[in-house]
Amino acid sequence: MPDSNNSGIQDGPLVLVAGASGYVGGRFVPRLEGVSVRVRCLARTPDKLRPLVKVSTQVVPGDVLDPASLADAARGVHTAYYLVHLMSDSKDFEAEDRQAATNFARAAKEAGVRRIVYLGGLGDDADQNLSPHLRSRHEVGQIFRDSGVETIEFRAGTVIGAGSLSYQLIESLTNRLPVMLCPRWLSTPTQPIAVDDVLAYLSAARELHAGGSRTFEIGGADVVAYADLIREYARQKGLRRWLISVPVLTPYLSGLWLALVTPATYSIGRHLIEGLKNPTVVRDAKARDVFPIRPMGVKEAVRKAVAESKA
Numbered sequence: 001m002p003d004s005n006n007s008g009i010q011d012g013p014l015v016l017v018a019g020a021s022g023y024v025g026g027r028f029v030p031r032l033e034g035v036s037v038r039v040r041c042l043a044r045t046p047d048k049l050r051p052l053v054k055v056s057t058q059v060v061p062g063d064v065l066d067p068a069s070l071a072d073a074a075r076g077v078h079t080a081y082y083l084v085h086l087m088s089d090s091k092d093f094e095a096e097d098r099q100a101a102t103n104f105a106r107a108a109k110e111a112g113v114r115r116i117v118y119l120g121g122l123g124d125d126a127d128q129n130l131s132p133h134l135r136s137r138h139e140v141g142q143i144f145r146d147s148g149v150e151t152i153e154f155r156a157g158t159v160i161g162a163g164s165l166s167y168q169l170i171e172s173l174t175n176r177l178p179v180m181l182c183p184r185w186l187s188t189p190t191q192p193i194a195v196d197d198v199l200a201y202l203s204a205a206r207e208l209h210a211g212g213s214r215t216f217e218i219g220g221a222d223v224v225a226y227a228d229l230i231r232e233y234a235r236q237k238g239l240r241r242w243l244i245s246v247p248v249l250t251p252y253l254s255g256l257w258l259a260l261v262t263p264a265t266y267s268i269g270r271h272l273i274e275g276l277k278n279p280t281v282v283r284d285a286k287a288r289d290v291f292p293i294r295p296m297g298v299k300e301a302v303r304k305a306v307a308e309s310k311a
Ligand SMILES: NC(=O)c1ccc[n+]([C@@H]2O[C@H](COP(=O)([O-])OP(=O)(O)OC[C@H]3O[C@@H](n4cnc5c(N)ncnc54)[C@H](OP(=O)(O)O)[C@@H]3O)[C@@H](O)[C@H]2O)c1
Pocket: 018, 019, 020, 021, 022, 023, 024, 025, 043, 044, 045, 062, 063, 064, 065, 082, 083, 084, 085, 086, 119, 120, 121, 122, 137, 156, 157, 158, 159, 160, 164, 165, 166, 167
């Protein structure tokens, strides 16, 4: 049986969260803890997570790259959330992503899990230049769908919220550099989404009627360029910033540049940067028809993130 600190006071279906210690997972678990479900979190280091969750929430040890560790975690689970981001400094993160998703899907299938909910990335599958990072995020969704477990995949661009890696990049760049030499990717169109709206979609996915696997592209109310995000953040922080376009900055150099000025490690920066050249815009609007969620725009999302950073 899973290592559990559940006092047994909760009823309702059992929900598993993989990635509960991460940015999105760490904000999602408290939401689940507020509704009538039993919550189980999968963690590589349970001792770190335990103080952060309610006493009624189970914390079970597990690593998605270790298939043997997943069987107990998946037992009895109704809905399993996959909010895992490997993004290690491994050269072969695509193979690891694939292996991790295959392990998780197999454990879910064998345990009779009814639904997997996965948060991946936006990006056009037909784009020949889709970055390895975004392609890999899409492949993970496909692995879940192919497993035979009903899968709800959300595809999001930049998630705006204090602590989100992609938002931290914007924050760090803008805070530190009064004058920015901007690579071309700063003009790529993107449709950022506030973390609260992401959490609303993740919550709603649990109650979606059964009906086969579905993929939903999700984004905020505005399509902007990354440079606009920087400008909006600077405006709200009262910072004067100059952005000067330099078309020759390659993803490699951009990654090195980010490594100098941001808290993200170079390899994570590079993977993210490679993805920034791809437009991340909602092209299929069916999430609007299916969910009663009307995501906020960039100004409001940045306002909330700035306020959260100050708190
Ligand atoms: N943040 C964004 O802007 C954004 C935008 C679009 C989509 N998304 C998607 O949202 C999902 C979550 O992203 P995030 O920003 O919350 O990521 P994150 O903060 O980097 O968190 C990643 C989580 O994955 C866990 N993890 C890593 N390797 C693991 C392993 N081998 N076994 C089990 N757990 C492992 C980490 O646990 P440890 O504590 O053990 O490391 C952590 O809980 C990802 O699929 C990402 O693509 C995020």
